[in-house]
Amino acid sequence: MKIKAFFVGRHRRNSELFLIVLGGLVTTGAYVLASLGRLASIPANVVPFLAVVLGLFVAAHVATRFLAPEADGLLLPLAGLLNGLGYVFIARLNDELAAQQAIWVFLGVVLYIVTLWVVRRVRDLEHYRYTFLLIGLGLLVLPLVPGLGQTINGSRIWVSLGPVNFQPGEFAKLALALFFAGYLVDKRELLKAGTWKVGPFNLPEIKHIAPLLLAWGVSLLVMISQKDLGTSLLFFMLFLIVLWVGTERIAYLLTGLVLFMIGAYVAWTRFGHVQVRVDGWLNPWEDPLGGGYQVVEAQFGLASGGLTGSGPGRGYPQRVPAAETDFIFATIGEELGLFGATAVLMAFVLMVGAGLRAAMAASTPFATLLATGLTGLMGVQAFIIIAGVIRVLPLTGVTLPFVSYGGSSLLANYALLALLMRISDEQTNRAADAPRRAARRIKAMV
Numbered sequence: 010m011k012i013k014a015f016f017v018g019r020h021r022r023n024s025e026l027f028l029i030v031l032g033g034l035v036t037t038g039a040y041v042l043a044s045l046g047r048l049a050s051i052p053a054n055v056v057p058f059l060a061v062v063l064g065l066f067v068a069a070h071v072a073t074r075f076l077a078p079e080a081d082g083l084l085l086p087l088a089g090l091l092n093g094l095g096y097v098f099i100a101r102l103n104d105e106l107a108a109q110q111a112i113w114v115f116l117g118v119v120l121y122i123v124t125l126w127v128v129r130r131v132r133d134l135e136h137y138r139y140t141f142l143l144i145g146l147g148l149l150v151l152p153l154v155p156g157l158g159q160t161i162n163g164s165r166i167w168v169s170l171g172p173v174n175f176q177p178g179e180f181a182k183l184a185l186a187l188f189f190a191g192y193l194v195d196k197r198e199l200l201k202a203g204t205w206k207v208g209p210f211n212l213p214e215i216k217h218i219a220p221l222l223l224a225w226g227v228s229l230l231v232m233i234s235q236k237d238l239g240t241s242l243l244f245f246m247l248f249l250i251v252l253w254v255g256t257e258r259i260a261y262l263l264t265g266l267v268l269f270m271i272g273a274y275v276a277w278t279r280f281g282h283v284q285v286r287v288d289g290w291l292n293p294w295e296d297p298l299g300g301g302y303q304v305v306e307a308q309f310g311l312a313s314g315g316l317t318g319s320g321p322g323r324g325y326p327q328r329v330p331a332a333e334t335d336f337i338f339a340t341i342g343e344e345l346g347l348f349g350a351t352a353v354l355m356a357f358v359l360m361v362g363a364g365l366r367a368a369m370a371a372s373t374p375f376a377t378l379l380a381t382g383l384t385g386l387m388g389v390q391a392f393i394i395i396a397g398v399i400r401v402l403p404l405t406g407v408t409l410p411f412v413s414y415g416g417s418s419l420l421a422n423y424a425l426l427a428l429l430m431r432i433s434d435e436q437t438n439r440a441a442d443a444p445r446r447a448a449r450r451i452k453a454m455v
Contacts, residue, residue: 021082022074028086029070033063036093039321043101046322046344061111062093065118076125077434083363084433087356088411088426092117092419094353095412098340101322102333106414113416117423124427131431135375138191145184146227148177166237178240179421182386183428186247190378193255197374200256238276238283239405243390245269250385255378283403290403303329307336307398310343311350318346333414335406338398353412354395361388367433380432383425 037059044052052058066089073080092114100107128134134141152158152165159167159174167174193200200218249265276283285300293301293308306329313319326332326340333340342350364384371377387410394413397404408418 019078021080022070022078025073025082025086026067026070028082029066029089030063032086032090032093033059033066035090036062036097039094039097040100043097043321043344046320047101048322065115069118069121072122072125073430076122077430080430080434081363081367083359084426084429087360087363088422091353091356091411094341095337095409095414097321098326098337098344098412099333099414101344102327102340106333109416110414110419113419116416117419120420121423121427124424125431128428128431131376131379131428131435132373134187134379135191135194135373138188138195141184141187141191145181145188148181148184149227151177166240176415176417178237179417180424182240182243182247183383183421183424185244186251186379186382186386189248189251190255190375190382193251193378194373194375197255200252200258237406238286239393239407242393242405243386243407245272246389247382247386250389251378251382254381286403286405290397290400293400303331303336304400304404306330307339308400310339311399314343314346314350316347318342318344318349320344334408335394335404335413336398337413338395338409341412342398357388357391357410360384363433364388364429367429367436370436371432372435376432376435380429383429387422387425 037055040058041051041055044050044055066085069085069089073085096107096110096114099110151168154168157168157170158165159169166176166178168177245265249262249269252265253259253262277287288295289301289304293304295301297305310324310326310329314324318324321344324340324343326336326343329336329339338350338353341353345352361384364380364387368377368380368384371380390407391410393402393405394407394409396402397406408415410418410422
């Protein structure tokens with residue numbers, strides 16, 4: 010059976026290498042076209058650019074071949090493609106930010122390799138669930154510490170350590186996902202059954218649900234105080250997804266949706282910055298030079314892109330404030346058109362599908378819940394920001410995973426990717442060894 014796993018792993022790694030090379034060529038082609046559209050010349054560094062792109066992700070591939078040989082073969086190439094396209098459009102918008110993003114990409118790949126090397130068995134993380142709770146809550150509170158926290162663009166979500174600014178909330182998401190998964194594995198039967206009857210409902214005892222509510226409530230209160238409602242929504246969805254999957258009770262899902270609607274209404278009536286976002290969503294043309302400016306310019310850009318786009322380097326995405334962060338999807342839609350924007354959407358759909366496939370076949374309940382939570386974080390974050398750009402939802406200001414400019418987000422997403430790869434690798438090995446374990450059980454019975 011180990012021979013079977015070996016051949017499965019080798020096939021996946023070979024396919025992964027082919028897709029990485031293909032993604033590198035696509036990224037380099039987009040880089041050349043963006044330079045031609047902007048400067049009417051082929052960049053002199055195109056060969057070194059291709060070498061660096063391929064070198065980074067081939068290094069990640071080699072590490073995966075040795076550290077997680079049976080892991081899914083789609084996740085890393087898709088992340089590399091999204092990251093590469095994101096870098097191309099960041100470079101097209103701002104050369105200085107592109108240089109910084111290149112450093113973050115390098116550090117992200119290094120963190121991916123280190124995470125695979127350190128986390129050899131995902132189930133070992135289950136024993137540190139309360140440690141992850143303290144780490145997560147500590148990271149959330151860190152921007153509120155005087156002298157460390159910084160307010161940028163109206164949100165106090167940054168921490169400054171010398172010349173380095175980062176968002177600790179990006180890493181808090183991973184820590185709380187680990188806590189939620191670990192706690193629910195231990196208490197899921199008690200939470201599922203319910204021993205406290207209130208009318209027609211069977212509810213769990215307060216002592217069993219209290220740690221989850223504490224972690225969720227504190228995270229939301231901190232995020233609201235920091236005026237970062239996008240991250241608050243991510244924490245809420247993480248809590249709801251993992252609780253629903255862990256207990257298999259539809260009542261938790263319905264209750265969560267009702268609480269979400271109540272919370273959204275309260276936030277809209279009590280917080281001025283939320284009202285501005287909602288007004289800009291419902292009718293941005295009422296204030297096209299103020300609160301609705303970003304949304305209006307993004308709509309014009311997407312409309313001008315049409316089906317095939319204006320071409321890399323030939324649009325005017327710089328007219329949208331924060332085009333390299335919150336509105337990078339609008340930049341892609343303007344210059345690559347509906348076809349290019351749909352390709353980016355499909356890449357995220359494929360990554361979510363691969364993550365859920367790993368969750369369904371995971372070797373332990375903890376790995377199942379963790380993979381579900383991590384995949385939900387990535388998928389919901391992509392949905393929130395894309396929906397905000399195209400006016401399906403109010404704009405919340407989170408980054409598009411692997412695509413937007415931002416070191417904290419990129420590092421956290423590469424760590425997330427490594428954990429998903431580890432879970433996928435473990436479930437393949439377990440599936441290959443299943444007949445052998447069954448034979449042992451039968452022999453023991455006889």
